[in-house]
Amino acid sequence: xxxxxxxxxxxxxxxxxxxxxxxxxxxxxxxxxxxxxxxxxxxxxxxxxxxxxxxxxxxxxxxxxxxxxxxxxxxxxxxxxxxxxxxxxxxxxxxxxxxxxxxxxxxxxxxxxxxxxxxxxxxxxxxxxxxxxxxxxxxxxxxxxxxxxxxxxxxxxxxxxxxxxxxxxxxxxxxxxxxxxxxxxxxxxxxxxxxxxxxxxxxxxxxxxxxxxxxxxxxxxxxxxxxxxxxxxxxxxxxxxxxxxxxxxxxxxxxxxxxxxxxxxxxxxxxxxxxxxxxxxxxxxxxxxxxxxxxxxxxxxxxxxxxxxxxxxxxxxxxxxxxxxxxxxxxxxxxxxxxxxxxxxxxxxxxxxxxxxxxxxxxxxxxxxxxxxxxxxxxxxxxxxxxxxxxxxxxxxxxxxxxxxxxxxxxxxxxxxxxxxxxxxxxxxxxxxxxxxxxxxxxxxxxxxxxxxxxxxxxxxxxxxxxxxxxxxxxxxxxxxxxxxxx
Numbered sequence: 001x002x003x004x005x006x007x008x009x010x011x012x013x014x015x016x017x018x019x020x021x022x023x024x025x026x027x028x029x030x031x032x033x034x035x036x037x038x039x040x041x042x043x044x045x046x047x048x049x050x051x052x053x054x055x056x057x058x059x060x061x062x063x064x065x066x067x068x069x070x071x072x073x074x075x076x077x078x079x080x081x082x083x084x085x086x087x088x089x090x091x092x093x094x095x096x097x098x099x100x101x102x103x104x105x106x107x108x109x110x111x112x113x114x115x116x117x118x119x120x121x122x123x124x125x126x127x128x129x130x131x132x133x134x135x136x137x138x139x140x141x142x143x144x145x146x147x148x149x150x151x152x153x154x155x156x157x158x159x160x161x162x163x164x165x166x167x168x169x170x171x172x173x174x175x176x177x178x179x180x181x182x183x184x185x186x187x188x189x190x191x192x193x194x195x196x197x198x199x200x201x202x203x204x205x206x207x208x209x210x211x212x213x214x215x216x217x218x219x220x221x222x223x224x225x226x227x228x229x230x231x232x233x234x235x236x237x238x239x240x241x242x243x244x245x246x247x248x249x250x251x252x253x254x255x256x257x258x259x260x261x262x263x264x265x266x267x268x269x270x271x272x273x274x275x276x277x278x279x280x281x282x283x284x285x286x287x288x289x290x291x292x293x294x295x296x297x298x299x300x301x302x303x304x305x306x307x308x309x310x311x312x313x314x315x316x317x318x319x320x321x322x323x324x325x326x327x328x329x330x331x332x333x334x335x336x337x338x339x340x341x342x343x344x345x346x347x348x349x350x351x352x353x354x355x356x357x358x359x360x361x362x363x364x365x366x367x368x369x370x371x372x373x374x375x376x377x378x379x380x381x382x383x384x385x386x387x388x389x390x391x392x393x394x395x396x397x398x399x400x401x402x403x404x405x406x407x408x409x410x411x412x413x414x415x416x417x418x419x420x421x422x423x424x425x426x427x428x429x430x431x432x433x434x435x436x437x438x439x440x441x442x443x444x445x446x447x448x449x450x451x452x453x454x455x456x457x458x459x460x461x462x463x464x465x466x467x468x469x470x471x472x473x474x475x476x477x478x479x480x481x482x483x484x485x486x487x
Contacts, residue, residue, distance in 0.1 A: 003054065005054055006054050009023050009024070012118065016118070016121075016122050016125075018118060018121045018122060018125065019121075020051075022117075022121050023117075023118065023121075024049055024051065026117030026118065026121070027049060028047045028048070028049060029117070030117070031047040031049075031056065031058070032045055032046070032047050035047070035058055035099075044060065044061040044062075044073065045058055045059065045060050045061065045097070046058075046059045046061060046094065047059075056098070057096060057098050058096065058097050058098040058099070059094040059095065059096050059097065060094070060095045060096075060097045061092055061093075061094055062074055062075040062080075062092070062093050062094075062095055063075070063090070063091075063092060063093075064076075064077055064080040064087050064088065064089055064090060064091040064092070064093055065077070065089055065090075066089055075093055075095070077089055080093050083095060123191040123192060126156055126157045126191065126192050127185065127187050127191075127192040129156075130157065130182065130185045130192060130194050131185045131192075133182055133185075134182050134183070134184065134185055135181075135182065135183075135202055136181075136182055136206065137179055137180070137181055137182070137203065137206035137207070137210070138154055138159065138179070138180060138182055138196065139177065139178070139179050140152035140153055140154045140155075140159060140177070140178065140180065141153050141175060141176070141177050142172050142173065142174055142175065142176045142177075142178065143158065143174070144174065145172075145174075148163040149161060149162050149163060150166070150172050152178070152180065152196065154194070157192065157194060158194070159180065159182070159194040159195070159196045160193065160194065160195050160196070161180060161196050161197070161198065162195065162197075165183070165195075165196070165197035165198060165199050165200070166198055166199070167198050167199055167229045167230045167265070167266070167268075168229065168230050169230050169266075170198070170230070170266055178198070179203070179207070179264060180196035180197060180198055180203070181196060181197045181198070181200045181202050181203040181206060182194060182195070182196055183195050183196065183197045183200060198229070199227075199229035201225040201226070201227045201233075202225075204225050204227060204233055204235060204261070204265075204270070205222050205225055205235075207261045207264060207265075208222060208235070208250060208261065211252070211257045211258075211260050211261055212249055212250055212252070212257055214239075214244060214246075214249040215237075215249075215250070218240070219239065219240055219241050219244055219249075220237055220238070220239050220240070220244060220246045220249050220250070221237065221238045221239075221240065222235060222236070222237055223236040223237065223238050223275045224236045224275075224330050224331075224332075225330070226326045226327075226329035226330035227326075228322060228325075228326065229268070230265075230266070230268055231268065231269070231322065232268065232269045232270075232271070232322060232323075232326060233268060233269070233270045233271070233326075234270075234271045234273060234286065234326045234327065234329075234330045235250070235270060235271070235272050235273065236273050236274075236275045236282075236286075236330055236331075237249075237250055237272060237273070237274060237275060238274070238275035246274055246275075247272050247273075247274050250272045251272060258270055258272065271288060271289075271326075273285045273286055273288060273330070279295075279297045279299065279304065279331075279333070280295045280297055280304075282331060283295050283297065283304050283306065283327070283331055283333060283335065284306070286326075286327035286330050286331050286335075287306060287308075287316050287323065287324065287327050287335075287337075289315065290308055290312045290315040290316035290323065291308065291309070291312055292306050292307065292308050292312075292316070293307045293308060293309060293340055294306075294307045295307070297333075301334070302332065302333050302334060303333060303334040303335075303336070304333050304334070304335050304336070305335075305336050305337075305338060306335055306336070306337045306338070307338055307339075307340055307343050308337060308338075308339060308340065309339070309340055310339045310340055310341055313337065313339045316337050317337055324337055
């Protein structure tokens, strides 16, 4: 080898980025293969290339033994001492065996091997460079098309933009410069394969990092991104500095920053929303540009009900449900939207159902009370009635004493009438305990009230009694009712 060869290696190192030592190792391995093939040697050989001068030396590695059995791999102790006087049995001795015409043979034989090793080293460098750039953005030029896949030239490598990762409606032409998002880097026998995407939500995030310095510096953080490629995207941003408005920083002066991203995505609309830890506030913001009246959340199931004005319902849902679908992806919550009028109707119907249920419950409780009374003997019922009447009479006498003279209260009823007045008048038929009037509903009065009750009996239908109501005695009979319940 001469100085021109060393200069060529130096040039390869600069242009391809391959280390010169890697090239020397590849050439040495190729020369070993060429020596064995051309000289039919079975020796263990080592090729050494001087990095400064470029000279090539071939050394055979021989084991030092006292008695030689394989001359191609062993050397006697006497011969070894001639080369190195310090040799001992078991040592490994290197003996130079460089052929005279080895330079020409080596150049012809090692050419393909050297080229192959250079390619492998270059591929390894490309793989190591782009494997660390996964989930990053790259800029390239569309070079050609293969089976509807666009091949993008990245400089030292080529990237594949599959048909499934292309934005629907976008037209790509050869020579167009585009930005794409690296989704995967594969290592194959033909070299690294780089797959890029134009539809990935990460592309939006990386574009904002390029256009917005606050995001790149970490002052403003992108919390989440929801995207329908080519149509609309929603971005939730949060500011770590209270003095920095996250939405304003992303929009830029006169909308210049966000407009640059929209132009790169060929007119895709972008909604920028401020992140909030309160689910109600954040979910209401995700439905923008629609306005909400109230958001009811269920944190256990991560679901929410958004109530919007009637004229905002279609705007909140969006075209084919696009707006609410993006809001659900952005927040990670299940969102249902209902108009204000529909919500009020549902609430009114729910209240009516609850009222009916409460009424049914009261009726059932009343029936149970009547069933309990039916199971009691008639004698016990009459005893309870007499006790109640005596208590009422005692209260009346007490009130008469408290009221003082001048107040004349007639006796309530005769003893016989006192019991019979508690039963239904059913045309001389024998009365049963089930037909007893509940004492809470019967309000006993002086003589005038007794006449009214008898008059009500005559006017009432069979099995019914018209009860007399007096608002002044409500408190009194409420006390009597509580006593009966305790008893």
